[in-house]
Amino acid sequence: METTTEPGAPSRLPAAAAGRKARPASAGARGGRLRGLVTIALFLLPGLVLFCLLVVAPILVAFYTSTFKWSGLGGPPTEFVGLDNFTRLFANEVFLGDLWHGAVLIALSVVVQLPLALGIALLLNQRLRGRAFYRLVFFAPYILSEAITAVLFTMILSPDQGLANQILGIFGLDGLEWFADQSTVLVALFLVMTWKYFGFHMIIYLAGRQGIPKELTEAAQIDGASGWKVFRFVTLPLLGPTIRISIFLSIIGAIQLFDLVWIITEGGPTHSSETMAVTMFEFGFNRFQVGYASAISVVMFLISLVFALAYQRFVLRRDLEGATTVMRDQR
Amino acid sequence: MNGRANPVISGRLRGLSLHLVVLVIAAFVVVPLLYGVLGGFKDTGQLSTNPFGLPSPWVPENYTDVIMSASFWRQLGNSTFIAIATTVIVVGVSAMAAFVFARFAFRGREFLFTLFAAGLMFPFAVAILPLFVLLRTFGLLDNPFGVILPQAAFGLPMTIVILRGFFRAIPGELEEAATLDGCGAFGFFWRILLPMARPAIATVSVLAVVASWNNFMLPLVVFNDPNWWTIPLGVQRFQGQHASETARILAYIVLAMIPALGFYAVAERHLIGGLTAGAMKG
Numbered sequence: 329m330e331t332t333t334e335p336g337a338p339s340r341l342p343a344a345a346a347g348r349k350a351r352p353a354s355a356g357a358r359g360g361r362l363r364g365l366v367t368i369a370l371f372l373l374p375g376l377v378l379f380c381l382l383v384v385a386p387i388l389v390a391f392y393t394s395t396f397k398w399s400g401l402g403g404p405p406t407e408f409v410g411l412d413n414f415t416r417l418f419a420n421e422v423f424l425g426d427l428w429h430g431a432v433l434i435a436l437s438v439v440v441q442l443p444l445a446l447g448i449a450l451l452l453n454q455r456l457r458g459r460a461f462y463r464l465v466f467f468a469p470y471i472l473s474e475a476i477t478a479v480l481f482t483m484i485l486s487p488d489q490g491l492a493n494q495i496l497g498i499f500g501l502d503g504l505e506w507f508a509d510q511s512t513v514l515v516a517l518f519l520v521m522t523w524k525y526f527g528f529h530m531i532i533y534l535a536g537r538q539g540i541p542k543e544l545t546e547a548a549q550i551d552g553a554s555g556w557k558v559f560r561f562v563t564l565p566l567l568g569p570t571i572r573i574s575i576f577l578s579i580i581g582a583i584q585l586f587d588l589v590w591i592i593t594e595g596g597p598t599h600s601s602e603t604m605a606v607t608m609f610e611f612g613f614n615r616f617q618v619g620y621a622s623a624i625s626v627v628m629f630l631i632s633l634v635f636a637l638a639y640q641r642f643v644l645r646r647d648l649e650g651a652t653t654v655m656r657d658q659r
Numbered sequence: 660m661n662g663r664a665n666p667v668i669s670g671r672l673r674g675l676s677l678h679l680v681v682l683v684i685a686a687f688v689v690v691p692l693l694y695g696v697l698g699g700f701k702d703t704g705q706l707s708t709n710p711f712g713l714p715s716p717w718v719p720e721n722y723t724d725v726i727m728s729a730s731f732w733r734q735l736g737n738s739t740f741i742a743i744a745t746t747v748i749v750v751g752v753s754a755m756a757a758f759v760f761a762r763f764a765f766r767g768r769e770f771l772f773t774l775f776a777a778g779l780m781f782p783f784a785v786a787i788l789p790l791f792v793l794l795r796t797f798g799l800l801d802n803p804f805g806v807i808l809p810q811a812a813f814g815l816p817m818t819i820v821i822l823r824g825f826f827r828a829i830p831g832e833l834e835e836a837a838t839l840d841g842c843g844a845f846g847f848f849w850r851i852l853l854p855m856a857r858p859a860i861a862t863v864s865v866l867a868v869v870a871s872w873n874n875f876m877l878p879l880v881v882f883n884d885p886n887w888w889t890i891p892l893g894v895q896r897f898q899g900q901h902a903s904e905t906a907r908i909l910a911y912i913v914l915a916m917i918p919a920l921g922f923y924a925v926a927e928r929h930l931i932g933g934l935t936a937g938a939m940k941g
Contacts, residue, residue, distance in 0.1 A: 367844045368759050372771070375756035375815055378748075382812035383778055386786035386793065393789065400792060451681060456674075462681055464927065465688055471923045471930065473873035475891030476912050479898045483698075483905050484691055489707035491694050523688065528934065535935040584782040587875045591895050605784040612788045613880060622788055629785045636780050 387629060393622040400618030413623035423624070426604045429514060434582045436518045438575055445526045446571070449533035450563070463534070467527035474524070474587035481520045482507070482592055507593050510600035517601055520588060525581070529574045536570030537563070572643055576636075583632055604628050692916075699910030706905055721910035731911075733886065734893040735918065741803055741810075741878075741889060742871040748811040749867050750860060753818035758848050760819065761826035762834070772823075778816035783809070783876050791880050805881040806889075810871050818863045821936055825859035826852060862933035865926045872919060890915050 394413055398405035417423050448466065452459045469477065484491045485506040493503030506516040540563065548558045586605035589595060595602030595610065604624055612621030698706055699721050700714040709715070725731050760772050783790070790809055799805035829852060837847045853860065875891045882888055888896065897911050923930065 364763070365765070368763050368765055371755040371759045371844075371848075374752045375775075375819070376771070378752060378808070378812045379775060379778065379815050382790065382793075382809045383781070383786060383815075384774075386789035387781065389789035389792075390786065400788070448681075448684060451677060454677060456677060456681065462685060465685055467927075467931065468692075468920065468923065469688060471869060471873075471919055472916055473875065473891045473894075473919065475873075475875050475894045476915055476919075479894055479908060479912050480691055480695055482898065483909060484694060486905075489710070489905075491691070491710055494710040523691065527688075531931055532935055580780060584784050586784055587891075591875075591898075608784065609787070609876075613791075618788055618792075625785050625788060629781065632780050632785070 387625075390622045390625045390629070393619055394626045396619040397617075398619040398622075399616040400612070401616065405619060409619070413620045414627070416620065417623050417627065422599050422602060422607060423604075425599055426602055426607050429601060429603055430582055430585070432514055433518060433521070433585065434579050436515075437521070437578045437582060440518075441522045441526055442529055442571070442574060442578060444522070445529035445574075446533050446567075448526070449530045449537060450559070452530070452534060453537050463531075467531055469524045470528045472524070475591055477520060477524050478588050478591035481523070485516055485519075507601070508597060510597055513593060513597065513601040517588065517592070520592070521585075524588075525578075529578070532570060532574050532577075533567065536567050539570075540566045569644075576639055576644070579635065579639075580632060583628065583635070604631075695909045695913045695916075698906055699913050701906050703904055703906050718906070721907045722914065724907070725911050725914050730885065730888075730893065731914065734888050734890050737803070737887055738872055738889040738891075738918075741806055742868045744803070744807045745810045745814065745871040746864050746867040748807065749814040749818055750864050752811065753815055753822055753863070754853065754856075754860070755848070756815070757819045757822035757826055758852060761823045772819075775816050775819050778813070779820065781813075783813060783874075787876060787880060790877075794881060800881055801884045801887055802881075803887065806874070806877050809877055810874060814867050814870060818867065821863050821933065822856070822859055824936070825856050829855055858929075861926075862929045862936070865929040866933045868922070869919075869930065872922075890918075 393405055395408060395410060396405035397407040397409050397412075452463055452466075456462075487493065487503065487505045487508050490503075490506070492506065496503055504512055504516075507513050544566070545558055545562055548562045553561070584605055585603045586609065589601055589603050589606050590609065593601045595606040605628065608621045608624035608628070610621075611617045611624070694710075697714060700717045700719065701709070702718050702721075705714060705718075756775070760768060794800055794805045794809075799808075833851060834847055837851055842850070873891060874889075875895070878887075878889045878892045879895075882892060885896075894912055894915050898908050901907050
């Protein structure tokens with residue numbers, strides 16, 4: 329997977345050095361095994377402490393508190409309820425709605441947003457005047473914060489006098505309710521996500537596309553392949569690893585979606601745009617049902633984990649054996 | 660298909676239609692931003708009667724009010740301080756860990772590295788409740804370090820994974836030479852490895868700054884006191900307070916965008932390079 333450019337890497341290094349396994353005990357061990365171990369411990373300790381205390385421990389604690397009925401106030405939890413929070417969760421329509429909204433947003437991203445990003449990346453890979461400028465512009469929304477994006481689009485997609493409805497008005501169309509209507513809120517949200525994130529995926533695809541040797545597409549053209557066939561049988565298969573990674577990132581992002589939804593709709597109208605993270609936040613910080621909210625955190629964690637492991641095992645595995653190694657050899 | 664048509668003309672046509680497509684997409688990206696910039700110079704009445712044109716008259720008060728307000732600058736200062744502190748901690752700590760992961764062999768190395776790398780997938784959302792309780796116990800609510808330390812901790816996986824890749828690429832002969840010259844592990848790390856990895860350090864620093872600058876969820880639960888609000892939090896609260904005054908909100912968010920866009924203009928190469936490297940290795 330490390331085939332794409334490593335920007336800024338000292339370029340004079342022979343490829344062999346990059347591929348080599350970390351060398352067996354270098355500086356430390358020669359001067360005594362103990363000294364080596366002390367060095368290792370000293371260098372590793374700050375990171376390990378920070379990570380265990382503020383990342384690993386909270387996740388474990390979430391597992392623990394998810395088995396209690398607990399308001400989060402006044403001392404540690406005492407009322408053990410076993411897996412009750414989880415059975416409640418999976419019987420709850422709001423939570424099942426969360427899962428459905430996540431699935432819809434993922435489907436829209438994979439079917440609409442990513443192909444759009446891929447198309448634009450391939451466009452910008454052509455000889456086109458000002459393409460560096462376009463690349464700069466298309467990526468810009470990605471670096472703006474979710475908060476700014478959310479507030480901006482709350483104004484633009486406002487049902488009364490928002491820019492979007494004014495534009496529809498020019499074409500004689502009725503304005504939409506956007507975030508205020510249960511039937512349009514997810515699509516409106518997806519529109520904002522596309523505005524913000526397609527540039528990121530475009531950049532990944534551009535990097536992947538530049539890793540494909542020119543000779544391959546040129547050879548196909550010389551053999552008489554049309555533009556579409558070159559894309560379908562040369563570019564697309566070789567972009568496979570990049571596309572699979574971008575799908576992975578898109579799905580992981582959708583599972584965790586919070587900022588945009590919280591600021592624009594808080595999950596409404598009547599839970600129709602609620603995501604797992606929003607429900608968790610609502611129960612944890614507004615309704616003081618920390619045990620129940622922890623159960624949602626745990627489910628989020630498990631979904632991410634199972635998805636990530638399954639994806640690495642079944643989808644990305646081929647990339648580690650096949651396409652990438654071939655590409656690496658050709659560079 | 661286009662083999663039969665006049666190649667010059669069909670080439671031009673193709674170029675033209677390509678440009679048209681790109682321009683439409685550029686409009687999709689730019690129009691919302693432009694609407695914000697120009698809208699900030701209008702009053703709310705103008706926004707509904709004259710949504711597309713230039714402001715007439717231009718109303719600079721929306722912008723000047725924000726620029727004159729102490730709270731905006733306070734938020735800018737908070738965001739800056741938190742971003743810098745987070746970056747220094749996460750890059751420093753990660754560099755040390757990545758050095759060990761890249762250059763030493765010891766039992767449990769792969770396990771520990773996998774533990775860190777697994778952290779790539781887990782956002783604040785999963786840990787936010789216990790994290791909140793923990794920070795409350797240590798009295799770190801309404802304290803910038805209540806945001807800085809967790810941000811640094813959650814930034815470790817990405818930073819370590821990227822830095823380890825760079826550190827591994829530095830040839831072993833250098834280390835051997837340094838050791839022969841009497842350089843210890845720390846001396847090699849500090850005097851040779853870090854200076855050589857400067858481009859990588861710049862890349863991960865840029866990523867850390869952006870992540871911190873845009874973080875919303877953690878400041879949302881940690882900072883109750885408006886004196887500690889960061890820009891994203893301030894933006895959200897400003898909208899809450901002035902819900903009906905669209906033009907003022909637009910001016911506020913446009914001014915809030917400027918530091919991020921300016922940073923992007925300066926650090927674009929590192930940012931994009933880091934993100935693609937991070938994505939490919941994640």
